[in-house]
Amino acid sequence: MEVTNVSEYQAIAKEKLPKMAYDYYASGAEDEFRPRILIDVSKIDLTTTILGFKLSMPIMIAPTAFQKMAHPEGEYATARAASSAGTIMTLSSWATSSVEEVASTGPGIRFFQLYVYKDRNVVAQLVRRAEKAGFKAIALTVDTPRLGRREADIKNRFTLPPFLTLKNFEGLNLGKMDEANDSGLASYVAGQIDRTLSWKGVITAEDTRLAIQAGAAGIIVSNHGARQLDYVPATIMALEEVVKAAQGRVPVFLDGGVRRGTDIGRPVVFSLAAEGEAGVRKVLQMLREEFELTMALSGCTSLREITRDHIVTEWDAPRARPAPRL
Known part of the structure; x- marks a missing residue:
């Protein structure tokens, strides 16, 4: 099928995926643009700088766990696709490939997603390993x-398949997820x-100020x-409050949240399951082309030309109300 x-x-x-793996990725607990015309858009610059790193586009890969459930190459394929696209991959701490293994796939700008574990020594070790791995x-x-x-996940009694493990926690007695009566992940x-x-957060002004x-x-x-x-509100709905x-x-x-509030990282794992690295590359290319x-x-010919004036939201003006029926 032509995608x-x-x-x-x-x-x-x-x-392609077993039901348990698909349900894990897919489950979850429209604004409009104001177009402008008669502007020379023959050349469009999508490049941007994130924390000092230059990217080909303002689209990065969100951290998504357990990618080897989707495809045998898992995080390896995603890392290579991100590097090829000139963007950043954020590796989940619950990855099925370690920070060292992902680093071994070649050059690329990578971030590491981190949960705060009860054992702070584990947290410190993960940070040091991620830094050492580049x-x-x-x-x-x-x-x-x-x-x-x-x-x-509760219905499926979700747990990692026995041939997979949380690679960043091997040797720390934290890499195995045991089966449970409802969800092995929840128990973990x-x-x-x-x-x-x-x-907690961050989708509110209050938590934004606390984080800063x-x-x-x-x-x-x-x-x-x-x-x-x-x-919970879609991220696109919370964005303006946080930016202000x-x-x-x-x-x-x-x-995520631009299309729906349930879009965190899913295009990556679905394309990974369908076509491996080639699928992830194609998704990034399609997102780039759609954004362009x-x-x-x-x-808009550059990102700095995109302003709030290009978007109209439901809260910008009250909707016209129908006349009362007499």
Whole structure:
């Protein structure tokens, strides 16, 4: 089948993956543009700089766990595709490939996603290993004191297949996920993740200010793909509030939510399941081309020309109300 948009990879992945693996990736607990015309958009510059690193486009790969469930090459394939596309891959700490193994795939700019474990020595070891392996930043996940109630995982009694493990935790007695009566992942999180962190987020102005006060170098507006709390706002809805609170002091990133609030990293794992590295490369290329087309139709030749004036939201003006019936 000729794949013509990112969403089609999901249907292919559903056919290829075991039900438990597909449900893990897929489950979860429209704004409009104002086009501008008659502007020369024959040359469009998508390049940007993130924390000092130049990227080919303002699109990066979000951390997504257990990628070898999708394809035997898992995180290796994703890392190579990201490097080929000139963008950043953020490796999940729950990856099925270690930071050292991903680094061995070749050059590339990579960030490492980190949960705060009860054992702070484990956290310190992970940070040191990621730094030694050449990873450039830590993306700290702070919205998971407990795992959200992922009903598909409960029904499937989700656990990692026996041939896979959490590679970054091998040798630390944290790499195995045992079977449980409901979800092995939920049991794992309950036993390992520190619940005592005093604030969560980040989809609010309050948590944005707290993160900056704590020394964060950037803010990722993320709702964890709606996998933590159902009916949480889509990230695109929360973005403006966070940007205003940041006041330009740190860069603000958007994690999924442009199409739906459940889009965290999923195009990558679905395309990985369907076509391996080639699928991830194609998804990144399609997203790039779609973004470039949107810029052209909005009359923007560079990212700095994209402004709030290009977007109209539901809260910009009250909807016209129908006349009362007499």
